[in-house]
Amino acid sequence: xxxxxxxxxxxxxxxxxxxxxxxxxxxxxxxxxxxxxxxxxxxxxxxxxxxxxxxxxxxxxxxxxxxxxxxxxxxxxxxxxxxxxxxxxxxxxxxxxxxxxxxxxxxxxxxxxxxxxxxxxxxxxxxxxxxxxxxxxxxxxxxxxxxxxxxxxxxxxxxxxxxxx
Numbered sequence: 001x002x003x004x005x006x007x008x009x010x011x012x013x014x015x016x017x018x019x020x021x022x023x024x025x026x027x028x029x030x031x032x033x034x035x036x037x038x039x040x041x042x043x044x045x046x047x048x049x050x051x052x053x054x055x056x057x058x059x060x061x062x063x064x065x066x067x068x069x070x071x072x073x074x075x076x077x078x079x080x081x082x083x084x085x086x087x088x089x090x091x092x093x094x095x096x097x098x099x100x101x102x103x104x105x106x107x108x109x110x111x112x113x114x115x116x117x118x119x120x121x122x123x124x125x126x127x128x129x130x131x132x133x134x135x136x137x138x139x140x141x142x143x144x145x146x147x148x149x150x151x152x153x154x155x156x157x158x159x160x161x162x163x164x165x
Contacts, residue, residue, distance in 0.1 A: 025163040027135060031055060033157030037065070041135075041161055047073045051097075062103075069097030069122050078125070089128050096121060099143060118145040118153070133163040 027041040037055025044050060049071045057063040073091040082090045097120040124139030138158040145151045 025133070025165050027161035027163040029135075029159055029161030031157050031159035033155065039159055039161060047075070049073070064102045065099060067097055067099035067120060069095045069120055071095035071122065073126070089130060091126050093124050093126060093139075094122065115148075116145050117147040118143045133165070135161045135163065137161070 025043060027039075029039050029041075031037055031039040031053050037053055039051060039053040041049050041051045050068065051071060052068045053066070055065045055067075057065070071093045072095060073093045075091045077092040078090045099118045099120050101116040101118070103114040103116070120141050120143050122139050122141045124137055126135055126137040128135045136159070139156065141155040141157070143153040143155055145153060
């Protein structure tokens with residue numbers, strides 16, 4: 001349980017940042033993969049953002065995942081692969097973040113071995129629609145769990161966000 005405190009503090013400190021209006025807005029949506037859940041993205045500048053997601057695993061175990069990432073978007077990386085008319089709407093991104101996985105949440109008790117903490121290294125692509133305040137994205141994420149044991153995991157997901165101005 002003592003391992004929950006640092007990640008809870010990170011999450012609480014992120015909410016004032018997410019509530020502040022930015023250049024490109026504030027997006028809320030759904031992330032689909034294993035696990036599936038909600039995602040919130042707040043642009044800090046024209047090329048950097050913070051993303052916080054919470055998800056529940058519908059797989060074999062009952063687990064909750066909370067993750068937060070700092071992302072940097074690169075609009076030039078895909079320039080040669082994307083038609084000229086869509087270049088300003090596509091971006092590649094990379095970043096660093098943290099994740100917490102709580103296993104067996106339906107039992108009502110959380111033990112030290114039920115909580116995994118890890119470092120995320122997201123890599124992805126986004127597309128922002130010109131006609132609607134929507135963004136679709138896909139990502140591949142190597143995750144280095146550091147507690148209670150070290151292990152390297154590979155995650156992927158896709159999703160959509162609606163932006164509020």
